[in-house]
Amino acid sequence: MLNKPCGIFIGSTMYTNRASRNNPGEDYCAELLKWEMCKVQRNKNLGPFYSGTIEYVQMKDLVFKHGFPYLFIHQGNCEHRIVIEKIR
DSSP states (O other), X not given: OOOSOEEEEETTEEEXXXXXXXXXXXXXXXXXXXXXXXXXXXXXXXXXXXEEEGGGOOGXXXXXXXXXXXXXXXXXTEEEEEEOOOOO
C-alpha cells in the first residue's frame, strides 16, 4: 500500500490512494473535480471526470490507448507523464 498521497489519471478517471483522501491538502481527485466544475461553468467540452481508488483497481480493469499520455502525480506537485507503448 502507498502511504504517501498520489494519484494517476487514466482516461477520464483520477485514481487516488487512501493517503490522498485522508489528507485534504493533497486530495488530487477533489482538485480535479473542482477544476471540472469551473470548466462546466465556462461551457468547455471536456469530461465528465470520475474518481477511483488505486487500492481496488487492477491493471486488467483499465483501458489504455496506445501512445496516449497519462498522468501520475505524487508529493504534491511532482508530475510524470506515462505513455503506454507495448502491451502484452
